[in-house]
Amino acid sequence: MELYDLTVHELIEKLEKKEISVLDITKSYISRIDNKEKDINAFVTITDKEALEKANELIDGKASSKCYGIPIGIKDNICTNGTKTTCSSKMLENFVSPYDATVVEKINNENMICLGKMNMDEFAMGASTEYSAFKKTKNPWDIERVPGGSSGGSAAAVAANMVPWALGSDTGGSIRQPASFCGVVGLKPTYGLVSRYGLVAFASSLDQIGPITKDVEDSALLLNVLTGHDEKDSTSVNVEKKNYLEHLKDGVEGLKIGVPKEFFGEGINEEISKSVKDAIDKYKELGATVEECSLDIADQALATYYIIACAEASSNLGRFDGIRYGYRTNNFTNLNELFRNSRSEAFGDEVKRRIILGTYVLSSGYYDAYYKKAQKVRTIIKNKFNELFSKYDVLITPTAPTVAYKIGEKCNNPLEMYLADLCTVSLNIAGLPGISIPCGVNSNNMPIGMQIIGKQFDEETLLKTAYAYEQKTKFRETYKPEL
Amino acid sequence: MINENYDIVIGLEVHSELSTKTKIFCSCPTEFGGEPNTHCCPVCMAMPGALPVLNEKVVEYAIKAGLATNCKIAETCKNDRKNYFYPDLPKSYQISQFDIPLCEDGYVEIDVNGNKKKIGLVRIHIEEDAGKLNHDPYGRGSLVDLNRAGVPLIEIVSKPDMSSVEEADIYLKKLKSILQYIEVSDCKMQEGSLRADVNVSVKKKGSTELGTRTEMKNMNSFKSISRAIEYEANRQIDVIENGGTVIQETLRWDDVSGKTFSMRDKENAQDYRYFPEPDLGLIKNSKEKIEEIRKLLPEMPEKRRERYVSEFNLPEYDANVLTMEKALSDMFEGATKICNNPKTVSNLMMSEVIGILNNKEMESSEIPFTAEQLGNLVILIDKGTISTSIAKKVLLEMFDNPAEPQKIIEEKGWIQISDEGAIKEVVLKILEANPASIADYKAGKDRALGFLVGQAMKETRGKANPQMLNKMFLEELNK
Numbered sequence: 001m002e003l004y005d006l007t008v009h010e011l012i013e014k015l016e017k018k019e020i021s022v023l024d025i026t027k028s029y030i031s032r033i034d035n036k037e038k039d040i041n042a043f044v045t046i047t048d049k050e051a052l053e054k055a056n057e058l059i060d061g062k063a064s065s066k067c068y069g070i071p072i073g074i075k076d077n078i079c080t081n082g083t084k085t086t087c088s089s090k091m092l093e094n095f096v097s098p099y100d101a102t103v104v105e106k107i108n109n110e111n112m113i114c115l116g117k118m119n120m121d122e123f124a125m126g127a128s129t130e131y132s133a134f135k136k137t138k139n140p141w142d143i144e145r146v147p148g149g150s151s152g153g154s155a156a157a158v159a160a161n162m163v164p165w166a167l168g169s170d171t172g173g174s175i176r177q178p179a180s181f182c183g184v185v186g187l188k189p190t191y192g193l194v195s196r197y198g199l200v201a202f203a204s205s206l207d208q209i210g211p212i213t214k215d216v217e218d219s220a221l222l223l224n225v226l227t228g229h230d231e232k233d234s235t236s237v238n239v240e241k242k243n244y245l246e247h248l249k250d251g252v253e254g255l256k257i258g259v260p261k262e263f264f265g266e267g268i269n270e271e272i273s274k275s276v277k278d279a280i281d282k283y284k285e286l287g288a289t290v291e292e293c294s295l296d297i298a299d300q301a302l303a304t305y306y307i308i309a310c311a312e313a314s315s316n317l318g319r320f321d322g323i324r325y326g327y328r329t330n331n332f333t334n335l336n337e338l339f340r341n342s343r344s345e346a347f348g349d350e351v352k353r354r355i356i357l358g359t360y361v362l363s364s365g366y367y368d369a370y371y372k373k374a375q376k377v378r379t380i381i382k383n384k385f386n387e388l389f390s391k392y393d394v395l396i397t398p399t400a401p402t403v404a405y406k407i408g409e410k411c412n413n414p415l416e417m418y419l420a421d422l423c424t425v426s427l428n429i430a431g432l433p434g435i436s437i438p439c440g441v442n443s444n445n446m447p448i449g450m451q452i453i454g455k456q457f458d459e460e461t462l463l464k465t466a467y468a469y470e471q472k473t474k475f476r477e478t479y480k481p482e483l
Numbered sequence: 484m485i486n487e488n489y490d491i492v493i494g495l496e497v498h499s500e501l502s503t504k505t506k507i508f509c510s511c512p513t514e515f516g517g518e519p520n521t522h523c524c525p526v527c528m529a530m531p532g533a534l535p536v537l538n539e540k541v542v543e544y545a546i547k548a549g550l551a552t553n554c555k556i557a558e559t560c561k562n563d564r565k566n567y568f569y570p571d572l573p574k575s576y577q578i579s580q581f582d583i584p585l586c587e588d589g590y591v592e593i594d595v596n597g598n599k600k601k602i603g604l605v606r607i608h609i610e611e612d613a614g615k616l617n618h619d620p621y622g623r624g625s626l627v628d629l630n631r632a633g634v635p636l637i638e639i640v641s642k643p644d645m646s647s648v649e650e651a652d653i654y655l656k657k658l659k660s661i662l663q664y665i666e667v668s669d670c671k672m673q674e675g676s677l678r679a680d681v682n683v684s685v686k687k688k689g690s691t692e693l694g695t696r697t698e699m700k701n702m703n704s705f706k707s708i709s710r711a712i713e714y715e716a717n718r719q720i721d722v723i724e725n726g727g728t729v730i731q732e733t734l735r736w737d738d739v740s741g742k743t744f745s746m747r748d749k750e751n752a753q754d755y756r757y758f759p760e761p762d763l764g765l766i767k768n769s770k771e772k773i774e775e776i777r778k779l780l781p782e783m784p785e786k787r788r789e790r791y792v793s794e795f796n797l798p799e800y801d802a803n804v805l806t807m808e809k810a811l812s813d814m815f816e817g818a819t820k821i822c823n824n825p826k827t828v829s830n831l832m833m834s835e836v837i838g839i840l841n842n843k844e845m846e847s848s849e850i851p852f853t854a855e856q857l858g859n860l861v862i863l864i865d866k867g868t869i870s871t872s873i874a875k876k877v878l879l880e881m882f883d884n885p886a887e888p889q890k891i892i893e894e895k896g897w898i899q900i901s902d903e904g905a906i907k908e909v910v911l912k913i914l915e916a917n918p919a920s921i922a923d924y925k926a927g928k929d930r931a932l933g934f935l936v937g938q939a940m941k942e943t944r945g946k947a948n949p950q951m952l953n954k955m956f957l958e959e960l961n962k
Contacts, residue, residue, distance in 0.1 A: 318575025362756035
């Protein structure tokens, strides 16, 4: 057993017992990165030198915080002062942010150690990390398969033990879906629980930063670091800061679980349906009540999602105009050519596709039919969730309709790629928290993810529910990627 | 002059920079000037990942403007994004307000040759200013300065209720006066903190159907606005008289040639793709909050004008001029408090101070001396220490080298001669030199006295006490 095999709470236990030092941990991960990164391609930037320096600085210090000296990987759309933040785009290939994102400040205040910036789909648009302008990240369970996306680098690195945990961002499933593809735990918090300041915006009303971890306890631990009201983000909600470890192990006795039947039918792989249903049966054994219910929104949710997300993206990505930072074309004779050619040359196809879609749905004459209507449907979807949550504490669905697929299999068929978000997008639309935890593997030994959906700001119940299942089934001890 | 067979219809969209200390969505200073790109941060430079946070003061200032112009204040409204690409707009969208403005449906009352007229306001909304482009004069490129990016603006949209150049001019001046009174904007036109988009159309006299309008953007002087409206109205009338039709378009006013030019710009067909700003929450204004802000409103110009007439016995016209601008009015009241002589303060301000401001092309807010100093100057006149003509010289000096008037007259040796012996000496000297005037006076020509007093003033370089001179000449001549 190597240090990099351990979860963070296990590492902290060893640190507290003085069995190991923070330097040992960082060294263990760096050696693992040295060995495996060439197979996995999880990083855009590796900050091993800086990490070692910091670990050396911290080694003699007094542990001033719970996660003192614990390494982390940060998705490359979260701004880090002094290290490149590329969003895996040619547009920001050499961009260094002049400031730290709020979550990065929190990580630094905790004296955690950044191991590097994780690969992703360009500007977080995609579900396989194949749309990175720099490299294709491989799934540690089968390097011919995608790790999911857009936080594919983060999820693959956690699964491959190259980082003990990582930050992802989730706009329509970008934390949960890669976590499910890579057999790790991914949590998308309630919209507004974690500050978005310094997260390069894709869709402002949907984006949320969250942890990708090896197990549920680590998820609670990292969430404790990330939350807290931020005056720099007007959408950050001023709620009392909770300790998510406090009720983690309370169990699910008496918990009311709703199982929306529409998420187990058409479009969902049968092996996945079965695996998730088996997992739900385990909850009965654990003392929860389980009831089938109806949440007939899947079609509307996907359409609504792509309208709102693309509309916001078309505006958010306007700032990449070649004027102040980022890529600028050499090929221009006037202002419009400067704008047009810089953007044409530096954005990838998927990003362009979404900018064009978003521009279209906001255009005069189309606004009412698309954007305005999508906002109305958004309200309807929220209400449907509210109705269900008046009856149930949590809802359980599959995280993704398929397991990880082969690299190249879908990247020429954007519509099919969009279907990967079928089970996840409605949570972003409603602003609800969701967690994906592994609940088995399929016949190809690829991990299957189960999504637990919670009430707004009720991450406590969400984590408690996930933890109970994890403890009963011990996925991590049963299945491991052969790497 | 404008063809009498036509009516002109004018509407104005006025942009006014608010004088909050910090920008609308970050804590950078709003101060004018500064080295390029020094009043900036990740938010107003639109660095990736940076987010706006609405400055509450901006809402308060805009509500003040709304209340002072009789608007309804929205209890709930929002910000919207206006999307377009331009190098001075770092986010590629301006955060503004689209369908639900902060203030709606108000009016400004103006006085046109003694007739009161209400100019309707469609709306007042808040938005952010863009940066500034500094173009290389040799065409080698342009540099972007983002110091102004994110400075708060209100846009005040009038109804097309003005029907002459004069009305538009009075409305603009009135609006400026209101904004200065409520202290939400310094309205310095040279610095661009008050600028207007001018919409003009013409129609056959008496017709109820509006003509096609044209728009002249970003005008920042009262004089140009008046000239531009007159030119544009005449141009449109010519087009119609010659059987043509006016095209709805954006025009550029050229102050040098005194003409408007079509911009023939694709921007005319801009689709701004407005949508609600997802990074900001709703703006909520409770009734209580609105009433709190209403309490902050100061005494407005109309009230002051009435008070100047009733309390200080000033002529209506003088009261009107003095209250037009808050800085002038504050100076008048401050000086009057010191010297308790409103009449003389008013006379000095009406005849001298305003004239000097015009000559120097200064704003009343830029007067370099204090109300107290002006009051002390009037005290010096009242005590007979200086004459009114010396006072005018002191005033000029106070503009150039502001100091206590007492100090100025001492340094310049302008203290009035009120010593009887000294005055008598001058009187005798002048009489001796002008026997013909004495004869004239004795022959009944009163003008001769004026001439003699004038000569004596000349002799003393204006310092002799004029009342004493008069008295003493009369004594001598009537001996």
